[in-house]
Amino acid sequence: MPKVVSRSAVSSSTDARPTASAAAALRVYYCICGEFILVIERSLSALPKRQTDGATIIRCQDSGTENAIVLKLNAISTDPVLVERPEGHERQYRFSCPRCNLLVGYQTTPPPVKSGPYLYILRGALTQMQGQVPKDAFDSEAALDPSEVETQ
Numbered sequence: 001m002p003k004v005v006s007r008s009a010v011s012s013s014t015d016a017r018p019t020a021s022a023a024a025a026l027r028v029y030y031c032i033c034g035e036f037i038l039v040i041e042r043s044l045s046a047l048p049k050r051q052t053d054g055a056t057i058i059r060c061q062d063s064g065t066e067n068a069i070v071l072k073l074n075a076i077s078t079d080p081v082l083v084e085r086p087e088g089h090e091r092q093y094r095f096s097c098p099r100c101n102l103l104v105g106y107q108t109t110p111p112p113v114k115s116g117p118y119l120y121i122l123r124g125a126l127t128q129m130q131g132q133v134p135k136d137a138f139d140s141e142a143a144l145d146p147s148e149v150e151t152q
Contacts, residue, residue: 029126032133035099037126040071044121052085055105055120063117073119075104077111 029038040058047069048057062068075095083090092106095113104125109116124137 027128029128030130031097031100031102031104031125032127032137033097033100033102034131035074035097037074037097037104038071038121040069042069044126049123050120053120054123056123058119058121059117060107060114060119061117068114071114071119073105073113074098075113077113078103080110 026039026041027043028036029040029044031037044056049055050057058069058071059066060068060071073095076098078094078096080091080093083092090108092108093110094103094106096103102125103122105119105121107113107116107119113119124134127134
């Protein structure tokens with residue numbers, strides 16, 4: 001058997017400038033159940049919100065003035081749903097968690113992901129800390145009246 005020799009050297013400097021790849025850090029988001037759902041180049045909190053439902057708007061295609069946001073969505077597409085809005089109806093092609101089937105986002109064009117100009121991530125559906133429920137996960141839920149809770 002021939003002898004295998006390998007050598008490696010690691011060099012670093014505290015005075016080195018950050019590279020472009022280091023400055024463009026990716027953010028990872030998880031479902032409430034802990035499943036990996038989204039990798040994106042920007043923080044969801046820095047992106048605009050949709051006025052109709054508070055969902056985060058992610059630009060998926062370049063426009064004249066703005067570039068598309070780089071992302072990877074790990075979700076399964078579900079059947080489209082027709083949602084009633086004040087200005088009419090909207091067809092949503094929804095995406096859910098592959099592990100627990102929690103609805104995490106939608107787009108207004110048929111799959112695949114990024115086939116339309118925008119992808120919408122629902123408020124409170126994703127967290128950056130695996131296993132931690134986001135603060136806004138239950139913002140749209142009505143407060144329960146203790147008299148309405150069933151006792152066993």
